Amino acid sequence: MTAQVDQSVAWDEFELIEKVFAPLARNLPGAFGLKDDVAALPPKAGHELVLKTDSTIESVHFLHDDPPDTVAQKSLRRALSDIAAKASTPAAYLLAIALPAGVSRAWIERFAQGLATDQAQYGIALVGGETSRTPGPLTITVTAIGWVREGRLLRRSGAKPGHDVWMTGTVGDAEAGLCLLKGEAVLEDAAAREFLVRRFRVPEPRLEFGIALGGVASAAIDISDGLIADLGHIAEVSTVNIQVALDRIVLSPGLSALWGTSQKTLLRAASGGDDYEIAFTASVDARDAIVAAAKRTRTRVTRIGSVADGTGEVVLTDSTGSTISAAREGYRHF
Ligand code: ADP
Numbered sequence: 001m002t003a004q005v006d007q008s009v010a011w012d013e014f015e016l017i018e019k020v021f022a023p024l025a026r027n028l029p030g031a032f033g034l035k036d037d038v039a040a041l042p043p044k045a046g047h048e049l050v051l052k053t054d055s056t057i058e059s060v061h062f063l064h065d066d067p068p069d070t071v072a073q074k075s076l077r078r079a080l081s082d083i084a085a086k087a088s089t090p091a092a093y094l095l096a097i098a099l100p101a102g103v104s105r106a107w108i109e110r111f112a113q114g115l116a117t118d119q120a121q122y123g124i125a126l127v128g129g130e131t132s133r134t135p136g137p138l139t140i141t142v143t144a145i146g147w148v149r150e151g152r153l154l155r156r157s158g159a160k161p162g163h164d165v166w167m168t169g170t171v172g173d174a175e176a177g178l179c180l181l182k183g184e185a186v187l188e189d190a191a192a193r194e195f196l197v198r199r200f201r202v203p204e205p206r207l208e209f210g211i212a213l214g215g216v217a218s219a220a221i222d223i224s225d226g227l228i229a230d231l232g233h234i235a236e237v238s239t240v241n242i243q244v245a246l247d248r249i250v251l252s253p254g255l256s257a258l259w260g261t262s263q264k265t266l267l268r269a270a271s272g273g274d275d276y277e278i279a280f281t282a283s284v285d286a287r288d289a290i291v292a293a294a295k296r297t298r299t300r301v302t303r304i305g306s307v308a309d310g311t312g313e314v315v316l317t318d319s320t321g322s323t324i325s326a327a328r329e330g331y332r333h334f
């Protein structure tokens, strides 16, 4: 006899693994249908293994009412974004999910549908993980596994004085989307609102473009803490200064509709987190190759500054070339 049965939870760990998660492992023989303790992948000749883990936590990275399929996509894509920025190709992932009481079977099934959609899009498979209950917030930890051709891994180091600084896409949208969802901002234009909210919920890892940057860029990072903060990481590890012309930073029409295009908005966009674009440096000789790769992969790229001698600072300049002192820091969890 079971003393206490929680009627609100209509699922059991092993049944969930078999019915909901095992179908996502079907395409990769080494996952053993999630019926063993581990998975095994054959090594890929001439390549290095690339590994990254990211935890996605309710009320930190997503909101309670976000659709479960988008929660799954964001969890997966956050890890894929790092793989992309390192010029690597994802192959598989592990999923550790800690579920608080009260998460329904329907929620988990819709979550798995989000994973299935993205697996098809990115050609990857689930190879294992962990399912547990937690007294804390819903937490999803994805470990992405990828490959990179030997010698092609893009690092944070490698930026040299004289190199250009580039960014993909637009920044600031996800933070704006979060403000809209939290009711801290209001936007009448429904299409613009939808765009910004989607940028918060379902980021677009720049995988094809990232791979094209291998052997072309000198340093790269995915923008997760904010453009300025993440360029700061490149500057520090490469021991250089990075100069960014603030008015070259690209804002989406949706963000401009919400907050305009003032210097304050540009600073905010360059400091907000969750963009999952790529910031990178490259020699001046690489300009044509970068523009061609962007065109081929239908990715927007913009040259926003240059690398200078220095010791790890990000220096922002306004349209007259004067230094802006109020460089805000990016998002920090602690
Ligand atoms: P163990 O008791 O050895 O930790 P489990 O019983 O937790 O193993 O898991 C059994 C199998 O199911 C393992 O291959 C594990 O990788 C897989 N698995 C468990 N939870 C998940 C999940 N959420 N997603 C994918 N695979 C999972």
Ligand code: MG
Pocket (backbone or CB within 6 Å): 036, 037
């Ligand atoms: Mg075991």
